[in-house]
Amino acid sequence: MKLKIIVGTASDNALYVAQAVQAALAAEFEAIDLHLANAQSQAELLDLAADEVALVCTSTHGNGDVPENLQPLYADLDQHPRYLGGLRYGVIALGDSFYGDTYAAGGRLFDARLQDLGAQRVGDMLLLDASEDADAEAIAAEWAQAWVKSLG
Numbered sequence: 469m470k471l472k473i474i475v476g477t478a479s480d481n482a483l484y485v486a487q488a489v490q491a492a493l494a495a496e497f498e499a500i501d502l503h504l505a506n507a508q509s510q511a512e513l514l515d516l517a518a519d520e521v522a523l524v525c526t527s528t529h530g531n532g533d534v535p536e537n538l539q540p541l542y543a544d545l546d547q548h549p550r551y552l553g554g555l556r557y558g559v560i561a562l563g564d565s566f567y568g569d570t571y572a573a574g575g576r577l578f579d580a581r582l583q584d585l586g587a588q589r590v591g592d593m594l595l596l597d598a599s600e601d602a603d604a605e606a607i608a609a610e611w612a613q614a615w616v617k618s619l620g
């Protein structure tokens with residue numbers, strides 16, 4: 469099995485978390501590719517091979533939005549909806565509970581859009597709170613070990 473980690477970030481916290489997960493799961497997958505989403509790579513990112521699963525690792529910016537680099541992919545899923553029934557994925561949502569109602573909204577929004585298109589989330593989302601979780605990378609690495617087991 470292969471893993472594609474799709475990163476949405478504005479100031480690299482989500483990237484560091486994704487890199488920690490990549491290192492923690494190195495022995496569990498044949499290959500782990502890490503993608504910083506951008507305008508060029510939008511649509512193809514979610515076209516996974518049969519033996520691939522995805523992990524979306526994204527922060528929240530603006531007023532509860534997905535970060536700018538992930539916006540093209542997020543918008544594309546809305547503008548060109550397609551059935552994603554074959555897609556199995558997990559979500560790590562970074563945010564800050566200081567923001568109240570929009571806490572971790574980037575990951576929640578992305579998750580909701582994937583579910584609308586028929587994709588199957590595996591396991592619960594991991595929420596990482598900048599106000600509470602001092603060692604986000606270690607928490608994510610531990611979560612990822614459990615997540616990979618639930619992939620079966």
Ligand SMILES: Cc1cc2nc3c(=O)[nH]c(=O)nc-3n(C[C@H](O)[C@H](O)[C@H](O)COP(=O)(O)O)c2cc1C
Pocket residue numbers: 476477478479480481482483526527528529530531532533535562563564565567570571572573598
């Ligand atoms: C301008 C700005 C707006 C933010 N808005 C939200 C928000 O609405 N909800 C939330 O949970 N976190 C929000 N955050 C917190 C970030 O999601 C959090 O700091 C995260 O760790 C940043 O990760 P990144 O460096 O990967 O972008 C915001 C941060 C900034 C700087």
